[in-house]
Amino acid sequence: MTATAERPRTTIFKRPSSTTGWWSWLTTVDHKKIGIMYGYAAFFFFIIGGLEALMLRIQLASANAEFLTAGAYNAMFTMHATTMVFLFIMPASAAFMNYLIPLMIGARDVAFPRLNALSWWIFFFGGIFLYSTFIFGTSVPPIGPDGIAGNLAAGGGPGSFNWLADSPDGGWFGYQPNAGPFYSPGTAMDYWALGLQLIGLASLVSAVNFIVTVFNMRAKGMRLLRMPVFVWMGTVVAFLLLFSIPIIAVALFMVTFDRQFGTLFFAPVGGGDPILWQHLFWLFGHPEVYILILPAMGIVSEVLPVFSKKPLFGYSAVVFAGAAIAFLGFGVWAHHMFSSGITPVAQAAFGLATMTIAIPTGIKIFNWLGTMWGGRIRMTTPMLFAVGFIAMFTIGGLSGVTHAVVPSDWQQTDTYYIVAHLHYVLFGGSVFGLFAGLYYWYPKLTGKIMNERLGKINFWLMFIGFNTTFAPMHWLGLQGMVRRTWKYAPETGLEPWNVVVTIGAFIIATGVAVFMYNWYHSRRHGEDSGLDPWDARTIEWTIPNPTPEYNFAVSPVVSKLDHFWHLKYDQDDEGRAVRKEDADQIIAELQHVGLNPPEPIHLPTPSYFPLIMAAGLLLMFYGIIYHTTAWGKALIAIGAVVSLAAVIGWAIEPVEEPHDKPGEERSEKVQAGV
Amino acid sequence: MSDVAHDTPVSHHDEHESTGIDNRKLGMWVFLSSEFMFFGALIATYLLYSNRGGFEGTYPSEIYDIPFTSVSSFVLLMSSLTRVLAHNALSKGDQNGTRTWLFATAALGAVFLGGQVFEFTEFVTKYDMTLSSNPAASAFYLLTGFHGTHVAIGVIMLLSLWGISRRRGGLSEKQGMSLELVGLYWHFVDIIWIVIFTVVYLLSVPPA
Numbered sequence: 001m002t003a004t005a006e007r008p009r010t011t012i013f014k015r016p017s018s019t020t021g022w023w024s025w026l027t028t029v030d031h032k033k034i035g036i037m038y039g040y041a042a043f044f045f046f047i048i049g050g051l052e053a054l055m056l057r058i059q060l061a062s063a064n065a066e067f068l069t070a071g072a073y074n075a076m077f078t079m080h081a082t083t084m085v086f087l088f089i090m091p092a093s094a095a096f097m098n099y100l101i102p103l104m105i106g107a108r109d110v111a112f113p114r115l116n117a118l119s120w121w122i123f124f125f126g127g128i129f130l131y132s133t134f135i136f137g138t139s140v141p142p143i144g145p146d147g148i149a150g151n152l153a154a155g156g157g158p159g160s161f162n163w164l165a166d167s168p169d170g171g172w173f174g175y176q177p178n179a180g181p182f183y184s185p186g187t188a189m190d191y192w193a194l195g196l197q198l199i200g201l202a203s204l205v206s207a208v209n210f211i212v213t214v215f216n217m218r219a220k221g222m223r224l225l226r227m228p229v230f231v232w233m234g235t236v237v238a239f240l241l242l243f244s245i246p247i248i249a250v251a252l253f254m255v256t257f258d259r260q261f262g263t264l265f266f267a268p269v270g271g272g273d274p275i276l277w278q279h280l281f282w283l284f285g286h287p288e289v290y291i292l293i294l295p296a297m298g299i300v301s302e303v304l305p306v307f308s309k310k311p312l313f314g315y316s317a318v319v320f321a322g323a324a325i326a327f328l329g330f331g332v333w334a335h336h337m338f339s340s341g342i343t344p345v346a347q348a349a350f351g352l353a354t355m356t357i358a359i360p361t362g363i364k365i366f367n368w369l370g371t372m373w374g375g376r377i378r379m380t381t382p383m384l385f386a387v388g389f390i391a392m393f394t395i396g397g398l399s400g401v402t403h404a405v406v407p408s409d410w411q412q413t414d415t416y417y418i419v420a421h422l423h424y425v426l427f428g429g430s431v432f433g434l435f436a437g438l439y440y441w442y443p444k445l446t447g448k449i450m451n452e453r454l455g456k457i458n459f460w461l462m463f464i465g466f467n468t469t470f471a472p473m474h475w476l477g478l479q480g481m482v483r484r485t486w487k488y489a490p491e492t493g494l495e496p497w498n499v500v501v502t503i504g505a506f507i508i509a510t511g512v513a514v515f516m517y518n519w520y521h522s523r524r525h526g527e528d529s530g531l532d533p534w535d536a537r538t539i540e541w542t543i544p545n546p547t548p549e550y551n552f553a554v555s556p557v558v559s560k561l562d563h564f565w566h567l568k569y570d571q572d573d574e575g576r577a578v579r580k581e582d583a584d585q586i587i588a589e590l591q592h593v594g595l596n597p598p599e600p601i602h603l604p605t606p607s608y609f610p611l612i613m614a615a616g617l618l619l620m621f622y623g624i625i626y627h628t629t630a631w632g633k634a635l636i637a638i639g640a641v642v643s644l645a646a647v648i649g650w651a652i653e654p655v656e657e658p659h660d661k662p663g664e665e666r667s668e669k670v671q672a673g674v
Numbered sequence: 675m676s677d678v679a680h681d682t683p684v685s686h687h688d689e690h691e692s693t694g695i696d697n698r699k700l701g702m703w704v705f706l707s708s709e710f711m712f713f714g715a716l717i718a719t720y721l722l723y724s725n726r727g728g729f730e731g732t733y734p735s736e737i738y739d740i741p742f743t744s745v746s747s748f749v750l751l752m753s754s755l756t757r758v759l760a761h762n763a764l765s766k767g768d769q770n771g772t773r774t775w776l777f778a779t780a781a782l783g784a785v786f787l788g789g790q791v792f793e794f795t796e797f798v799t800k801y802d803m804t805l806s807s808n809p810a811a812s813a814f815y816l817l818t819g820f821h822g823t824h825v826a827i828g829v830i831m832l833l834s835l836w837g838i839s840r841r842r843g844g845l846s847e848k849q850g851m852s853l854e855l856v857g858l859y860w861h862f863v864d865i866i867w868i869v870i871f872t873v874v875y876l877l878s879v880p881p882a
Contacts, residue, residue, distance in 0.1 A: 111697045111700075111701065112697070112701065204708060207704075207708075208701050208704045208705050208708070209701070211700075211704045212697050212700045212701045212704060215692060215693050215700060216691040216692050216693055216695070216697050216700060217691075217692065217697075218692045222692075242704065242707065242708045242711075243707075243708065243711050244711075245708070246708050246709065246711040246712035246714075246715065247711055247712075247715045249712060250712060250715035250716055250719070251715070253816065253820075254719070254812075254816065257805070257812070257816060261805055262804075262805055262806040263805045263806060263809075263812035263815075263816065264806060264808060264809045264812050265719070265809055265812055265813070265816075270729070270806070270808065270809065271723070271726065271728070271729035271808050271809045272809045272812075273722065273723075273726075273809070276719065276722060280715060280719075283715075651834075
C-alpha cells in the first residue's frame, strides 16, 4: 500500500498493511481484489452447481432410473437453481461490476471501499452458510397437522445418494406452504431462507455502493451518456437490486418467522395465504432475471463494437432500452403465476405487460446486429461468445413471448419447455455473455491473452453442448414431460431425447474443463497483451495490464464516448475511421505514464472490520436456526457482540490513515468551545 | 505497490463528487429508497390480512388503543422537530445546544419505544394476541416490530453521537455529516410511522 510513513495511529489496533499473501486478501478494500474474489467464488459455485446438474441428468437419462433417491433429486434441483442464480451468475456479475466499473468511469475505487469488502464477505459467508446445510441441515418427513405428506425427504424411494436429501428441497422459489414448517420440517429450508437473506443483504449493500460510485466518482468529463454501456447496465442492475431485494427480504423474514416463531403468514391451516408468497417472491424474482441478464448485455455491448471496429449502433437507445427493461420488469411478475388462479383480468394485464418487454429487448438485439453490420468483424473468442449470446438469447426471448400468451402458458407451466426457455436466456444469454467478458478482460487481470485455439474449442464445445442439452427440452416439454419430477415411465417415449440431453450436458462440462485449463495455462504461457490487445474503445484500456493497484496514474479527463478510440482514430472525409499515425506512440506513452505516477497516490487503507462484521452476522444466523437451544442463543449473543465491536471499530477508524493533505487533519479536530 | 509510496502531498481518489452531493449523504438517500420497498411489502401484507375474517384469535384492529398510540405517535413526530433543532444548533456552532437536542431526540425515541413495549405487553397479556393468533396478528407484530427495530437503531446512533459530543466537547465537521445522515434516517422512520399509524391503526377495521 502507499504512504507507509510513520504516523500516530487512530485506532486501537494496528491497521493491516500487507499487500501480498493471505492477509492482503482478507483485509483488502481494493475493488479489483474484491472483484477477483467474487469471480473465483462464483466460478467455484458454478462448478458445484454444474455437478448438481450432471447428477440430475444422469438420473433422467433413463426411464425409471434409480440413480438418485427422490429426496436427493429434490435437493439437487433446488440447490442447482439456487446456486446458479444466487451463487454463480449474481456474484459473477458482481465480479465484473467490481473490477470494471471504477476503471470504466476513471475512478481509483468505489465510493465506499470498506462497504464493498463487507458486501463481498457477507456474500461469501452466505454461500458457505447455505452450503453448510449439507453438513448440518436436516430434512425429515412432514408432520403436517392435517397429515398430508409434503416433500419426500429422507428415504424417498429407491436410489443412491440419499445423504444429499438432507438439504433444501423446496425448489429455488421455495413455494409455500411446501417449504413451510409443516411440510418441510427439519432445518434445511431454514438454511435456504437465511442463506438467501445474507446473500440478499450483500447485494443490497453493493447496490447502494455502486449507485453512489457511478453518480459521484466519475472522472472529469465522464458525463452519464459517455459512460460505457456496461457501466449503465451495472447501474440499472443496482437499482433493480435496490428495489427488489427488500421485497424478498420481507418474504424470507416471513418464512423464517413462520418456521421459527410460529407466525401464520403462509400456513393455510391458520389462515395464511400461499399466494402471497408467490406474489412477493416473483415481485422480487422477475426483476431478478433482469439482474441476471443485464450485466451480460452490458458485456456484449462492449465486446461487439470492439470486434466490429464500429461504435455501438444506437448507444442511447441501448442504454434506455436497458432502463426500460428494468422498469417494465417490475410490472410483469404475475406471469409466473398464470396457473395459480389469479383473475382473468390480472392474467390479461400481466400477459400484455410481459409482451411489451419484448420491445426494448428487440431494440437491443437489432442495435447489436446494426453494430456488426458492415463492420470489420474479427471472430475472436470473446466475439464468438458475444454473437452466440445474441443468437441464443433471441431464441430464449422468443420462447419467452410464448409464455406471455396465457392459454399457451397454461400448457407449458411446469414442463421442460419452461426449463428450455430459462436456460436459453440464462445459459445461452447470461453465461455466454460472462464468458465473452472473461476472455475479453482476461488481459486486464493478467497482462496475458487467453489462448485463442483453446478458446475456440471451448466456445464450440459449449455452444454445441448447450444446444444439444436445451433444444430437445422444448419438445420434451411440449410432449408433456414435467419439471422437478424424479422419474418418468418408459411408455411415455421420452427416453431417447433425454439421452441426447444428458450427452449435451456432458459436452458442456467438457467445454468448461477446457476453459479452466485455458485460464490456468494462459496465465503462464499466454501471449503478452500489452496495453491494448483488442484495439479497444473504452478507458479501462488506457492503463497498463495487469491493472496497477492505483488504477490511473493520472486521473483521466474524458471528452467523448469511446474516449480511447478517439485517441487513436480520426475520421476521413467519408466518415471512415482512420488510425492516427501516432497511435502507437500514444499507446506507448499511456503505458509509460500508467506505470509511473507523477505523484504518490493514496488509496483506502485495508481494514479488518468488514471481515469481522460479516463473521459476526454469520454466527448470528447460525444461532437463529438453533435459537431454541442454549448454544443457539449463545451464538446469537456472540455474533451480536462481534458485529457490534466491528461497527464501533469501523466507525472509529478513518477510510484512509491520515496523511499530508492540507487541511485534512485540521477538519478532524474538534471544534471545541465554539 | 509500495514503489509509489512517498511522503509528499498526493492526489486523492475521492477529490470530487460528480453530483456535488456528499457520497455518504447520497448513499443514505439511496438506501432509504430501498427501505420504502421494505416497509411497503410489510404494510401490504398487513392490509391483505387485516380484515380477512373467519379465523380464531383476536385481531389487532379489535384492540387498538387509539388515544394511547396517538400520544406516542405525537412523541415520535416531536422527535423529528428536536432533530432539526439539533442540526440547526450545530450549523450555528452551538455545541451545547446540539448536545441537548440530540439527547432530547433520543429520549423521545426511547419514550416511543417504551410505548410500543407497553402496547405489545398489553396485547399479549390482556388480549392474548400473539404472533400465532392469526395472520393479521403475525403481520401486525412483524410490521410494527421492524419499525420499532428501526427506531431502536436510530436511538443508538443518536446516543452515540451524543456520547461523542460529550467526550470530545463537540462535533467536528465530519461528525456533523454523521448527524445529518442519522437525521435523514430518523425522518424516514418518522414518515413511515405516519403511514403505519394512518393505514394500520386509524383506517383498519375488524373483519365483519
